[in-house]
Amino acid sequence: MKSYNKITRLLIAIVVIALPLLSSSYLSANSNSLMDQQVSEYLSKKKGEQVLLLKQLVNINSGTLNIDGVINVGKLLEPEFQAAGFSTHWVDLPAYMQRAGTLVAERKGSSGKKLLLIGHLDTVFPKDSPFQKFTRTGKFATGPGVIDNKGGIVVILYALKALQSINALKNTDITIVLTGDEENNGKPVTISRQHLISMAKSADIVLDFEPTVSGSASVGRRGTTHWLIEASGHEGHSSIIFSDQVGAGATFELARILDELRRTMNDEQGLTINPSTVVAGVKASYDKDTGIGNVFGRTNLIAKTAIARGDIRYISEKQRHRLITKMTKITQKSLPGTKTNLQLEQVLPPMPTTQDSLNLFESYSIISKRLGYGEIALLPAELRGGGDISYVAPYVSTALVGIGASGEGEHSPLEKVDIDSLFIRSQLAALLILELTGP
Numbered sequence: 001m002k003s004y005n006k007i008t009r010l011l012i013a014i015v016v017i018a019l020p021l022l023s024s025s026y027l028s029a030n031s032n033s034l035m036d037q038q039v040s041e042y043l044s045k046k047k048g049e050q051v052l053l054l055k056q057l058v059n060i061n062s063g064t065l066n067i068d069g070v071i072n073v074g075k076l077l078e079p080e081f082q083a084a085g086f087s088t089h090w091v092d093l094p095a096y097m098q099r100a101g102t103l104v105a106e107r108k109g110s111s112g113k114k115l116l117l118i119g120h121l122d123t124v125f126p127k128d129s130p131f132q133k134f135t136r137t138g139k140f141a142t143g144p145g146v147i148d149n150k151g152g153i154v155v156i157l158y159a160l161k162a163l164q165s166i167n168a169l170k171n172t173d174i175t176i177v178l179t180g181d182e183e184n185n186g187k188p189v190t191i192s193r194q195h196l197i198s199m200a201k202s203a204d205i206v207l208d209f210e211p212t213v214s215g216s217a218s219v220g221r222r223g224t225t226h227w228l229i230e231a232s233g234h235e236g237h238s239s240i241i242f243s244d245q246v247g248a249g250a251t252f253e254l255a256r257i258l259d260e261l262r263r264t265m266n267d268e269q270g271l272t273i274n275p276s277t278v279v280a281g282v283k284a285s286y287d288k289d290t291g292i293g294n295v296f297g298r299t300n301l302i303a304k305t306a307i308a309r310g311d312i313r314y315i316s317e318k319q320r321h322r323l324i325t326k327m328t329k330i331t332q333k334s335l336p337g338t339k340t341n342l343q344l345e346q347v348l349p350p351m352p353t354t355q356d357s358l359n360l361f362e363s364y365s366i367i368s369k370r371l372g373y374g375e376i377a378l379l380p381a382e383l384r385g386g387g388d389i390s391y392v393a394p395y396v397s398t399a400l401v402g403i404g405a406s407g408e409g410e411h412s413p414l415e416k417v418d419i420d421s422l423f424i425r426s427q428l429a430a431l432l433i434l435e436l437t438g439p
């Protein structure tokens, strides 16, 4: 009897301890599924509206240099963000940059993490591009900027609207920065990216809504450095090339350098080097800003000048330093009668992968699994180009990249969006933001 009593008391104790545990886990699972359902219902009802807004945004040309167009895209969005409970303002860039500036939408609070959401208003398609209109064909739609990045913007907007509809934005601290010159930054970038960087410094987490690549997301991006190699040699008649008098000529010197670069660098993981343009002749010049080269030469003359221009992309500052050391050595070797000048300019720092970013990615993937979309694949940094996220990466420990609309063909007249992805990515973004900003 005594022992029975003991067991009974123990059982009661277990039940008393376990009940609140059971009910709290039940409740949180239940509140997850309730929130999931409410967000999904809201977004489902707004599918038509979301696509219509995307269409309107795409049909306004906003090539980076079409300042009025970029501003008009922003103007269409301002009341939308205001209706979702955000205050909006423009951050202008100095007039000499000839860029539209940046649209900021924000709300202040103290619940959970401070978030910075990044997108851009401009596209690579200028005002006179033949590719101007949104065209829907079944499950897809084509149009300039339809995923890069107007699809991403409507994903941000509707994720926030969905959260507002369930009163989940209360006391959150969220800033949305939509730059007007992502595709062709105002120079110098130390000034055109200054505001973005200062906002990133005060954020805990950055979410970047550039296009989703094949259902994946990433937590790193490669850095980019532009280079220009100019080889000079002696002018002379072709018949005396390789003589002590004139040497090898500038073209052979440049060819040697490019080939050595290819052979020494093509097997390093995460690293690419691409000579995009070459001009060589008795007279040769190249304008870095316009990309236009001028050249004069004859079959019987040795080239005096040979210029190559291109970029290198790398996953870390360490890799960049290693590469630059190699490039410097290779260019300094010089064939007889030639000398070479190497110019380097880092245009984008690399975004290193951190453990905090990997954890954030994991949370995103868990939400996707919970909603029945399966695990999200982690896209290696080398499969993504640079972007605005890269400028802020050195100041942020936690970031998730490429969670905007899905599709393909960005930067080409084949750019298209998978319409369903607007709904899915908005759902995922809303629930991730909810989790991050929760008390």
Ligand SMILES: [Zn+2]
Pocket (backbone or CB within 6 Å): 120, 148, 149, 182, 210, 211, 387
């Ligand atoms: Zn983009």
